[in-house]
Amino acid sequence: MRRDFLKGAVLGAVLLALPGLAHAAEWKPQRPVEMVIMAGQGGGADRLARAIQTMIQKNDLSNMPFLPVNKGGGSGAEALRYLKDKAGDPHVIMATLNSYYTTPLLTPIGVDIAEFVPVARLAVDDFVLWVNADSDIKTLDQYVAAVKKQGRGFKMGGTGTNQEDSLVTAMVERAFKVQHTYVPFQGGGEVAKALLGNHVQASVNNPSEAMQFYKAGKVRPLAVFSEKRLPELPDVPTMRELGHELVYTMQRSFVLPPGTPKEVQAYYVDLFRKVDQHPEWVKYAQNMSLTRDFLAGPELQEAFLRERQQHQDLLATMTASAAN
Amino acid sequence: MDILASLLDGFGTSLLPLNIAVMIAGVTVGMLIGALPGLGSVNGVAILLPLTFLVPPTSAMIFMAALYYGCMYGDAIASILLGIPGASSAVATTFDGRPMAMSGKAGVALTASAIASFTGGTVSIVLFTVLAPTLADAALAFGPAEEFALVLLAFTTFVALGGQDRFKTVIAICLGLVLSTVGLDMISGQPRLIFGDLPGFYHGISFLVLAIGIYGIGEMLNTIESTRNKVAMVQPRMTLGTVRETLREMRGSIGTLSQGSVLGFFVGTLPAAGATTASLMAYGVAKMTSRHPERFGKGEINGIVAPESANNAASTGSFLPMLTLGIPGSATTALLLGGMVLWGLQPGPMLFIEQPEFTWGLISSLYVSNVFAVIANLAFIPLFCYALRVPFTILAAVIFVLCVVGGYAPSSDMHDVWLMLGFGLAGFVLCRLDYPLAPMVLSMVLGPIMENALRQSLIAGQGTPSLFLERPIALTFILIAVLLFTLPAVKMALANRRPPAPALAEEKA
Secondary structure, three states: OHHHHHHHHHHHHHHHHHHHHHHHHOOOOOOOEEEEEOOOOOOHHHHHHHHHHHHHHHOOOOOOOEEEEEOOOOOOHHHHHHHHHOOOOOOEEEEEOOHHHHHHHHOOOOOOHHHOEEEEEEEEEOOEEEEEOOOOOOOHHHHHHHHHHOHHHOEEEEOOOOOHHHHHHHHHHHHHOOOOEEEEOOOHHHHHHHHHOOOOOEEOOOHHHHHHHHHOOOEEEEEEOOOOOOOOOOOOOEOOOOOOOOOOOEEEEEEEOOOOOHHHHHHHHHHHHHHHHOHHHHHHHHHOOOEEEEEEOHHHHHHHHHHHHHHHHHHHHHHHHHHO | OHHHHHHHHHHHHHOOHHHHHHHHHHHHHHHHHHHOOOOOHHHHHHHHHHHHHHOOHHHHHHHHHHHHHHHHHHHHHHHHHOOOOOOHHHHHHHHHHHHHHHOOOHHHHHHHHHHHHHHHHHHHHHHHHHHHHHHHHHHHOOOHHHHHHHHHHHHHHHHHOOOOOHHHHHHHHHHHHHHHOOEEOOOOOOEEOOOOOOHHHOOOOOHHHHHHHHHHHHHHHHHHHHHOOOOOOOOOOOOHHHHHHHHHHHHHHHHHHHHHHHHHHHHHHOOOOHHHHHHHHHHHHHHHHOOOHHHOOOOOOHHHHHHHHHHHHHHHHOHHHHHHHOOOOOHHHHHHHHHHHHOOOOOOOOHHHHOHHHHHHHHHHHHHHHHHHHHHHHHHHHHHHHHHOOOHHHHHHHHHHHHHHHHHOOOOOHHHHHHHHHHHHHHHHHHHOOOOOHHHHHHHHHHHHHHHHHHHHHHHOOOOOHHHHHOHHHHHHHHHHHHHHHHHHHHHHHHHHOOOOHHHHHHHO
């Protein structure tokens, strides 16, 4: 009797524990996943996040749909704060860009990105210096001359103050000893529109933001801020080729709220590994001239913290030169 | 000729049985979503976008466009029957729609709104078909300076003609503007007015929270208080006779209809302006050109016709920058744009050239779904009217539930529900003290657009307002705005000089 009871108890305990174990090993979303985008509609980050959402959905990579939500306010501060407040919620994921480093450094919103749980970096995006195709400026030298001639009056359009576009602009200003009037817009799409309408004279849009207008012959690329020439713009020189050490790229990654359990993180890492290998993503990256560069796990967190330090230094030199 | 041929090809696509089926489904679902206070086209499109993978891209886009259309029709229903605007573009519809419904003419108001929406939509699609390629470039000329000037003009057309106590109107506007600055500043990224560190304020105060609070909760308290024990019962009837009656009442509205439709289309094509600005301007212009401006706000049929024709025209117009440039003109078209990327289409200036079947199929489908939308809308009106026969004691509870759901749904944040209840109480008090609430709601919608455009213009002008003086379109708009704003003062001065007039002038002020 007693042995039977014990047997039954052990069996019962095992049976009870099994689904729990299975659950721990294979976490799956129980409801639609909210995909927070740290930028406004129409920009590079937005397009990428929405494209990935489609791929996940179309190819059934996840059992639940991903719903993109833009929270681009205050250079992404809105999204960062939202993610922090969603600590432990396994159904929220955030698409980030480089403002992931800069915004918490500059905005008092109580966010430390070291607390967030990294998922994966999918790609690195590039920056290109663009002018309107109607403009007389055809080379970088002509550009620098034009900016110098107009004094502070030359208008550069970009995303929010202290976001990537303004950092690249500051780097250009430092390298060529010129000054622009920097006009901030909500997202890269708005910037592209302002350049087309001649409301600003130049932009540093990502290739994906301006490629359609380039193909339609409406904007002209002058130089690329990458290590190598872009396959989609083979005739456009890099800044380095032109003799200027100006290299800046943008990471495209996904992160989870603080306190996300390991098994949840594992699920998303696995999901994005599938995305990375998917032919549709490979094609998308090619079309948008993104460099695929998959990174996950502790290496990604290290890369995040390292790049945050680099941005901190960059911001420090910027404020120092602004003070002079 | 070329356009006509492309359009006929487009009809070949849009009249396929599958596409007709998705159109009917789209307008019906859209109308129901639009009719719920708090849920508008943005929510509808966002929720249903994932469903569209089941059909080919063109059908998916046709479905989404039909849904968008249906929502625009449906928004008016909540505005008229409950006095709660389902979306910011339907705020102006409440001004005269609600009084009409209260006086038992809900059927007429709803029919007028359906007919106006249909006309606005149709005129706009015709203009779209003819002008799309030309206007795409013109819309680009609209920069921050023009945006600011246009929104300012929309504001003044409405306020200068408001007719209520001017001092109280100004206070209401200022309150709205202050509320609109809550949250993260777009340009500097600094949080503003977040009351210490309340996370709920980071995303700012949504227009819907304020509108549902004031028009839903506040208005409900007001009705309860003013009716006491005798419950106000509206007895709307809706038969074929109502349609005839409406058409008879609308005989004088042809001018307003065409004004609203054309104005709506052009404002809608401008990337940032959108349907709200268009509907307000149309209301203002209708009142200005009316022979009986004093009837506005008390249940004037043209007060429904103007904003409804304009907001539908504008929603069609907002497809233009999306299809020709790949730039969304409104939050909803931004989602549709996301949908296009998702279906493997590349939005941008090449779309018309590379995917003519898609673009013309979509454009021609707008003609057809507009017809379906008006039929569905008219058919549903008796059903909606029936809801008004429910005793107010029961209706109040239903409205309350709808308000709470509508406040919670968009952000899934209880913070917004508390805020909405707070606004409801505040709205009730302000209403009792005779403060006009519409200017407050509108300044909250237009405030952020105006602020960003103003700051961008000032930055571009290196801290000087030179941009406004250099750009002819912006300057013209601003001058008209100033003129409209000072008009009442000028009128008063003139009236004081001529003794026989003052009685009338005072009455108006």
